[in-house]
Amino acid sequence: MTSPHTPPTGSPDPEPTPDPIRHEFIAAGSIDANIQNLRGTITVRAEHGTRVGVELIPRGEAGAQLATRMRVRFDAERLTVDAPADEAHRVGVGLGDLFSVRGRGGSLPFTDRLAESFRSAVRGVEGLLGGLEIRVVLPAGSRVVVSDGVGDLEITGSLARLEARTGTGDLHVRNAAEESTRLTTGTGDVTLGEATGQVHATTGTGDLRLDRLEGTATLSAGVGGVTVREARSGSLTARSGLGDVELRVAAGTAVHLDLATGLGEQDVRLTPADGAGAAERTLEVHARSGKGDLRVLRAGAAAAAS
Structure with a gap:
């Protein structure tokens, strides 16, 4: 046996x-x-x-x-x-x-x-x-x-x-570096926790996610979606050739938006009452998608909207 x-x-x-x-x-x-x-x-x-x-x-x-x-x-x-x-x-x-x-x-x-x-x-x-x-x-x-x-x-x-x-x-980064962070993958997902300095993240094909922004970020996906789960302050440039771009803005942050999509819809769920006073945080956003939707909403409203 x-x-x-x-x-x-x-x-x-x-x-x-x-x-x-x-x-x-x-x-x-x-x-x-x-x-x-x-x-x-x-x-x-x-x-x-x-x-x-x-x-x-x-x-x-x-x-x-x-x-x-x-x-x-x-x-x-x-x-x-x-x-x-x-x-x-x-x-x-x-x-x-x-x-x-x-x-x-x-x-x-x-x-x-x-x-x-x-x-x-x-x-x-x-x-x-x-x-x-x-x-x-x-x-x-x-x-x-x-x-x-x-x-x-x-x-x-x-x-x-x-x-x-x-x-x-795939690239997984818990927190961006203090001074500068540059992330690149040809094919794969990029996930980044908190960004307080300068961030450049690029994927050729794959999704890109940033959990929290309090700095300057440039996020680019050739084929894939771009998501920022909570943007508090700073500057954001987000681009996708083929995919959706979603931005969730923290309460108490005033936003200047510059959005454009070639083939897709823009869904902005912010109102003047959501804005912040002169002493509050500010955020500048430039978002583009060749083929995909652009969504901007308050971070607290994310669960209700999903």
């Missing part, structure tokens, strides 16, 4: 899970970091203290081989995590069309050709086997650049500056 924990006779042994590779450093304070991955998730956590940690977690044999070839360096308060150049070239070829619109199918609308280009590029990298998860811990207040070929990015903690980009994958 075969034990339920014993592989049947003649069956191949399960592939062993590759061991993670860990690097630990001590910083004097906030640092500069440049982190690159090719296929797999990247998680960056900023926390109080002086610890700098990098953990490479392979997925599959190909991921294990990639992990051993990654270059991790920490020198002069600068952290660098580099992928090997030849592997980067392979992924780059698969994603070469991701940030350009192909000339073929010229009779199709721009947004349709854009979506077709994204789908084709994603199919081109689906055959890449194995992956590598990268987890980074660094001091709060650091300045970080993160780039990935195929994979999701997740950023938490307080940073001074952040630039994050992935060819295909």
Whole structure:
């Protein structure tokens, strides 16, 4: 009789899970970091203290081989995590069309050709086997650049500056950096918690959501919706080539609206009584959609309107 924990006779042994590779450093304070991955998730956590940690977690044999070839360096308060150049070239070829619109199918609308280009590029990298998860811990207040070929990015903690980009994958950022935040994905969703500084977020195809705005934000989606759940003050520019734009304005905030849609409806549910006095918060909004609706309402009325 075969034990339920014993592989049947003649069956191949399960592939062993590759061991993670860990690097630990001590910083004097906030640092500069440049982190690159090719296929797999990247998680960056900023926390109080002086610890700098990098953990490479392979997925599959190909991921294990990639992990051993990654270059991790920490020198002069600068952290660098580099992928090997030849592997980067392979992924780059698969994603070469991701940030350009192909000339073929010229009779199709721009947004349709854009979506077709994204789908084709994603199919081109689906055959890449194995992956590598990268987890980074660094001091709060650091300045970080993160780039990935195929994979999701997740950023938490307080940073001074952040630039994050992935060819295909979702971006999740708990809070925008204090000074500036720039987020880019070719295909995938972008979610951002609170924005108080300058924010630029772009997705080629996917939805873009900002939970709370008290700064300056430019949000662009080629094919997908743009949502701001609570705008309190500052300036917002929101664009979608094909998708809806929805803005929920906090109570006590006066708004100047500049709206335009090529094919869609405008639904503004604000009244003069909703406005704010001279001493209250103000918000300037420029919203555009090529094909989609534009909706503006008070944040407190969101549940009733939905």
